[in-house]
Amino acid sequence: MNDIELEKLLRKNRPAVKDDPAFLLEVRQRLDAVEGIKDEVDRQRRHGRSTILIALFIGVATGIIATLFFIAFPLVNVKSLQAGILASLSLWKPYLAIVVAIAVMLLSIHTGNSSAIIINKLHFLLPGKNSEDNQSTH
Amino acid sequence: MTEERFIDLVRVEQGPLRRFLLALCGGDSALADDIAQDSLVRAYVASGSFMGLSSFRTWLFRIAYNCYVDHRRKKHPGQAPIDGSEALNLEDRNTSDASFRYQQLHQALDRLSEKERTAIILFYFEDRSIKEISSILGIPTGTVKYHLSIGRSHLKEHLSL
Numbered sequence: 667m668n669d670i671e672l673e674k675l676l677r678k679n680r681p682a683v684k685d686d687p688a689f690l691l692e693v694r695q696r697l698d699a700v701e702g703i704k705d706e707v708d709r710q711r712r713h714g715r716s717t718i719l720i721a722l723f724i725g726v727a728t729g730i731i732a733t734l735f736f737i738a739f740p741l742v743n744v745k746s747l748q749a750g751i752l753a754s755l756s757l758w759k760p761y762l763a764i765v766v767a768i769a770v771m772l773l774s775i776h777t778g779n780s781s782a783i784i785i786n787k788l789h790f791l792l793p794g795k796n797s798e799d800n801q802s803t804h
Numbered sequence: 805m806t807e808e809r810f811i812d813l814v815r816v817e818q819g820p821l822r823r824f825l826l827a828l829c830g831g832d833s834a835l836a837d838d839i840a841q842d843s844l845v846r847a848y849v850a851s852g853s854f855m856g857l858s859s860f861r862t863w864l865f866r867i868a869y870n871c872y873v874d875h876r877r878k879k880h881p882g883q884a885p886i887d888g889s890e891a892l893n894l895e896d897r898n899t900s901d902a903s904f905r906y907q908q909l910h911q912a913l914d915r916l917s918e919k920e921r922t923a924i925i926l927f928y929f930e931d932r933s934i935k936e937i938s939s940i941l942g943i944p945t946g947t948v949k950y951h952l953s954i955g956r957s958h959l960k961e962h963l964s965l
Contacts (some may be wrong), residue, residue, distance in 0.1 A: 667960050675963075676928035679906050681831070683823045689837060693814055696845050697807050 702787040710780060805851040813860055814844055820861065820930060821868055827925045828872050830914045839875055843868040858939050865932075866940045869922060876918070912962035920955030923948055 667675075736742065758765075821843070825836035847854075847867045854863055913921050922941060926932040934952075938945045 667964060669956060672956060672960055672963075673928065675905070675909060676924070679909050680929040681823055681826050681910075683819055683826060685819065686822075686837075689818060689822070689840070690811070690815060692841060693818075693844050694807075694811060696841060697810065697848050700845060700848060701807065 699787045703784055706780075706783050706787065805848075805854070807848075810848050810851060817861055817864055821864060824865060824925060824930055825868055825872060827910075827913070827929055828869075828922065831910060835875075839871050840868065842875075843871040846871065858936075862932075862936050862939050865926070865930075866942070869940055873918070908963060912959050915962050916955050916958055917951075919943070919951045920958060923951040924955045924959065927952055 736744075818840070822836060822840050825839050825843075826833055829836040829839070843864065847864055850867070854860070858866075913924065916924065919941065923937055926937045926940060927934075932940070934945050934948050937948045941948065943951075
């Protein structure tokens with residue numbers, strides 16, 4: 667067999683692919699899932715940014731209030747004020763573990779919820795979906 | 805690139821892309837379509853970085869080829885050849901002689917190395933130029949010519965057995 671015969675054989679036997687509307691439909695679904703993930707990531711990023719800004723604002727506001735307080739009441743003894751705050755906190759000491767546990771639970775629920783949204787959208791993008799579906803139908 | 809614009813481009817390119825992957829996957833159409841879907845998602849995610857230095861088709865084929873290589877590495881870490889009998893699914897042929905020749909050709913293609921097979925498929929099935937193949941495979945044009953030449957020799961050997 668020479669090169670020309672081989673070329674003829676190859677060109678004559680190129681595989682044919684039929685147009686499949688389901689293919690484009692699935693592409694669209696996957697791209698929608700990608701867009702969904704992008705939106706969710708953007709939403710979480712915005713949420714994180716606003717949380718940082720709020721924390722920053724609260725910190726600055728508390729600092730300003732404290733500064734104004736000490737300007738207004740210069741005779742207040744800082745050490746005794748701190749001691750008073752610590753004493754009131756020590757009253758709540760037995761309940762501290764419960765407060766921390768509740769905070770951890772809330773944080774876990776929030777994180778789990780955010781992860782579930784992304785994982786549900788990622789499901790569309792997992793490779794091997796078609797071949798697994800086909801194998802299960804055969 | 806917007807989703808609609810991307811879908812419009814994919815509508816034009818889906819045939820050649822699926823045919824290329826179908827030939828690479830030895831006729832396993834479900835696997836070829838899976839890799840095609842995966843490639844298109846990757847291409848869409850990376851579409852912001854598409855500079856238009858090559859044609860959209862060349863860029864898409866390069867991503868598809870990389871997806872195929874990734875898939876092969878995951879499934880066949882030792883580069884085991886795909887079973888030639890998978891080529892039976894490629895297409896129904898009218899005559900038994902033509903069908904036999906068709907199966908024989910695709911089984912012979914499956915026995916080539918990955919680079920040789922890809923170069924042959926792109927050159928003869930997809931009518932891509934040497935330069936485009938070089939861009940898709942990420943190798944110099946001289947190496948593409950080498951793979952084509954060696955691939956042709958191996959193919960002739962396998963077909964004459």
